[in-house]
Amino acid sequence: MDIALSADDVAFREEVQNFFDTQFTPEMEANLRAKGATGMIEWQKILHEKGWVAPNWPVEHGGTGWSATQKYIFETERSLRGIPDVVPFGLVMVANVIMAFGTDEQKEYFLPRILKSEDWWCQGYSEPGSGSDLASLKTKAERDGDDYIINGAKIWTTYAQYADWIFCLVRTDNSGKKQEGITFILVDMKSEGIKVNPIIGIDNEHNLNEVEFNNVRVPAKNVVGEVGKGWTVAKALLAHERTGIAGVADIKRNMRMIKEAAAKETNGGQRLIDDAGFQQRMADIEVELMALEFTELRTLATMAAGGFPGPESSLLKIKGTELQQATQELRMEMAAYYQGVLPTDMDPEVLGHSFGSDARRAFMYGRAATIYGGSNEVQKNIIAKYVLGLE
Amino acid sequence: MNFDYTEEQQMVRDSIARFVQDDYDWDTRRAIVDGDDGMSRDNWNTFAELGWLSIPFSEADGGFGGNIVDLSVVMEEMGKGLVVEPFFPTVVLFGGLVSRAGDEAQRGAVLENLISGQTLGAFAYVERQSRFEISDCKTTATASDGGFTLNGEKVVVFNGEHASQLVVLARTSGEQFDRDGLSLFLVDANAAGVSKVAYPMMDAQRVANITFDNVQLSADALLGTEGGAMDVVDQVVREALIALAAEAVGIMGTLNAKTLEYTKTREQFGTAIGSFQALQHRMVDTMMAYEQAKSLLFKALCEYKIEPESADTTIHALKVLIDRNSKLIYGEAIQLHGGMGITDELDIGHYAKRLMMINATFGDGTFHRSEFIDQAYAA
Numbered sequence: 160m161d162i163a164l165s166a167d168d169v170a171f172r173e174e175v176q177n178f179f180d181t182q183f184t185p186e187m188e189a190n191l192r193a194k195g196a197t198g199m200i201e202w203q204k205i206l207h208e209k210g211w212v213a214p215n216w217p218v219e220h221g222g223t224g225w226s227a228t229q230k231y232i233f234e235t236e237r238s239l240r241g242i243p244d245v246v247p248f249g250l251v252m253v254a255n256v257i258m259a260f261g262t263d264e265q266k267e268y269f270l271p272r273i274l275k276s277e278d279w280w281c282q283g284y285s286e287p288g289s290g291s292d293l294a295s296l297k298t299k300a301e302r303d304g305d306d307y308i309i310n311g312a313k314i315w316t317t318y319a320q321y322a323d324w325i326f327c328l329v330r331t332d333n334s335g336k337k338q339e340g341i342t343f344i345l346v347d348m349k350s351e352g353i354k355v356n357p358i359i360g361i362d363n364e365h366n367l368n369e370v371e372f373n374n375v376r377v378p379a380k381n382v383v384g385e386v387g388k389g390w391t392v393a394k395a396l397l398a399h400e401r402t403g404i405a406g407v408a409d410i411k412r413n414m415r416m417i418k419e420a421a422a423k424e425t426n427g428g429q430r431l432i433d434d435a436g437f438q439q440r441m442a443d444i445e446v447e448l449m450a451l452e453f454t455e456l457r458t459l460a461t462m463a464a465g466g467f468p469g470p471e472s473s474l475l476k477i478k479g480t481e482l483q484q485a486t487q488e489l490r491m492e493m494a495a496y497y498q499g500v501l502p503t504d505m506d507p508e509v510l511g512h513s514f515g516s517d518a519r520r521a522f523m524y525g526r527a528a529t530i531y532g533g534s535n536e537v538q539k540n541i542i543a544k545y546v547l548g549l550e
Numbered sequence: 551m552n553f554d555y556t557e558e559q560q561m562v563r564d565s566i567a568r569f570v571q572d573d574y575d576w577d578t579r580r581a582i583v584d585g586d587d588g589m590s591r592d593n594w595n596t597f598a599e600l601g602w603l604s605i606p607f608s609e610a611d612g613g614f615g616g617n618i619v620d621l622s623v624v625m626e627e628m629g630k631g632l633v634v635e636p637f638f639p640t641v642v643l644f645g646g647l648v649s650r651a652g653d654e655a656q657r658g659a660v661l662e663n664l665i666s667g668q669t670l671g672a673f674a675y676v677e678r679q680s681r682f683e684i685s686d687c688k689t690t691a692t693a694s695d696g697g698f699t700l701n702g703e704k705v706v707v708f709n710g711e712h713a714s715q716l717v718v719l720a721r722t723s724g725e726q727f728d729r730d731g732l733s734l735f736l737v738d739a740n741a742a743g744v745s746k747v748a749y750p751m752m753d754a755q756r757v758a759n760i761t762f763d764n765v766q767l768s769a770d771a772l773l774g775t776e777g778g779a780m781d782v783v784d785q786v787v788r789e790a791l792i793a794l795a796a797e798a799v800g801i802m803g804t805l806n807a808k809t810l811e812y813t814k815t816r817e818q819f820g821t822a823i824g825s826f827q828a829l830q831h832r833m834v835d836t837m838m839a840y841e842q843a844k845s846l847l848f849k850a851l852c853e854y855k856i857e858p859e860s861a862d863t864t865i866h867a868l869k870v871l872i873d874r875n876s877k878l879i880y881g882e883a884i885q886l887h888g889g890m891g892i893t894d895e896l897d898i899g900h901y902a903k904r905l906m907m908i909n910a911t912f913g914d915g916t917f918h919r920s921e922f923i924d925q926a927y928a929a
């Protein structure tokens with residue numbers, strides 16, 4: 160039972176601090192704000208040059224080989240500075256699947272390109288009509304010589320408008336149980352027959368899309384894992400997704416922003432941060448957050464020791480997203496009338512406020528967190544079945 | 551970074567778990583609680599023989615030299631078995647004060663007998679009006695004949711019925727609410743002028759209201775610095791809060807396990823009630839509440855090990871979370887056990903009552919949330 164940092168850890172922390180402070184310049188930050196998701200590519204390439212873009216990959220594929228403590232230090236220092244996390248679809252999601260289930264050829268081709276951020280990935284899981292009941296998916300892949308012909312549609316596809324590749328769950332067999340006959344396949348977004356239709360989100364932004372497949376021809380060698388075993392592949396991916404999803408460092412940053420703003424916003428001359436009711440709401444979130452940070456550390460420590468994440472990891476997604484939303488809600492409410500400001504280039508001086516629109520966007524986009532990656536209700540079903548053994 | 555227990559800690563854990571399993575089944579415990587004494591002296595001697603009473607004390611004082619993690623292991627396991635023998639008031643509170651504030655002679659005179667199981671002790675600090683503010687103290691000790699004269703009343707003294715020796719918090723100077731001017735005294739529970747009214751609490755603790763009427767104390771009854779008691783009291787309370795949190799974590803885990811087991815076997819409408827999604831999701835909530843409390847306990851333990859004072863904010867947060875999550879857990883445990891859950895016969899209600907008393911000891915969730923806010927958001 161020990162969290163004291165070793166001398167090596169302290170030296171590592173200095174290295175991380177130094178790297179972020181010299182590389183994440185105000186220009187880089189402005190670039191990210193202006194270009195949004197595409198600006199991330201430039202930042203990810205800088206991380207890659209340093210060898211730090213994929214902390215969770217095994218060393219042989221270009222990972223860092225960091226201890227749990229080092230990962231925690233890196234993550235903490237990153238979020239302290241408001242640096243966004245890497246886009247997960249390539250570096251976290253499909254990479255893990257390829258490493259675990261891919262052929263040597265797939266590993267050799269895709270992994271280096273993912274590491275260098277040469278390809279932008281998106282995730283083709285959900286379909287119009289199949290939401291949390293993922294296994295009910297209908298997008299069909301039929302064998303034709305060395306290829307599959309895909310027909311159907313995927314939805315809620317984040318960043319499909321930028322993507323070079325999409326990893327999909329498709330139905331290759333209809334005869335058995337619905338979980339059987341699903342196959343995990345990689346599709347080039349430039350293929351003929353793919354159409355991307357934008358969906359404007361509740362946050363008034365274009366992040367989501369519908370992706371149509373009309374007789375899209377995909378080489379059979381792009382199947383990852385066995386044909387018909389896509390459900391197993393998808394489940395393994397969900398476990399990876401779940402452990403990284405608590406977002407403790409980012410929630411801590413939200414709390415810091417809330418405290419800073421609460422020291423400035425006033426009601427009848429009294430600062431919000433001195434208001435007893437507001438203090439209690441902050442405290443209620445923070446107490447839970449302090450606990451969640453250690454729940455995440457427990458998971459990290461177990462995994463670093465080569466273990467499989469225990470029951471404590473199952474709650475990371477649920478608790479993490481609940482707290483994300485709680486902080487987003489508090490920050491938005493703090494903006495009072497200005498919480499309703501739509502995306503704007505207006506000078507804050509003219510507008511009269513600095514964070515209202517940001518807070519609104521974060522709150523609105525944040526609604527998705529309890530729905531994606533398996534809704535929190537589905538997560539509870541999973542925990543009930545696999546952790547508590549309830550049938 | 552690691553959250554593992556050492557081999558030695560694992561052995562202590564196993565030894566207490568074995569005792570609970572072999573010698574402390576529910577009927578045995580019930581017989582002890584219902585008996586005149588409300589505790590088992592035989593068990594207490596067993597605790598002494600197995601070395602549990604020596605754990606937090608230094609080797610120089612004849613103890614095991616254990617740290618906060620060792621203590622938390624003991625408390626967690628005792629929580630699981632709902633052990634009613636007065637480990638917390640005797641070892642953590644009374645022993646904690648004597649070992650920190652006492653000089654060599656006082657420590658020698660008290661701790662050896664405590665560790666061997668002969669002395670049961672108590673800390674008398676609560677007054678009728680004081681609620682959770684320990685320094686709200688009207689009991690006085692005035693200088694007389696080279697010693698002190700003690701007057702006043704302490705209430706809800708844990709282990710007050712059995713304790714043969716008391717550490718009493720009394721005012722030697724200052725006003726009712728002052729932090730300064732408080733002193734600790736080692737008082738024989740049978741001394742002239744000491745009288746008590748004992749009564750049982752809902753968690754089977756035997757407590758007492760103790761009155762001090764011109765009790766004559768010699769100068770060497772003073773424990774630690776005259777007027778400077780609160781520094782030592784703070785240290786002991788800090789450790790006690792972690793110990794209570796560990797006990798609560800043990801109880802919450804046990805309640806969850808018992809409830810889960812029950813819903814897998816209890817049938818209604820032709821099926822195990824654990825198959826109902828409405829109940830499954832609630833049991834996931836209680837599982838998460840337990841894991842979160844355990845995580846925050848780990849944070850407090852790790853920080854305390856580095857520097858006890860550095861854990862203060864976390865300890866306030868921990869007491870808030872234990873308060874909140876224990877209410878969810880015992881509430882659901884009672885509810886999901888249905889009619890049986892509201893009987894005295896079933897153990898569920900007894901675990902719930904102990905959690906309630908833990909919540910009410912050294913400040914409840916509301917109290918500690920205010921303390922947390924004062925520390926975390928101080929202007």
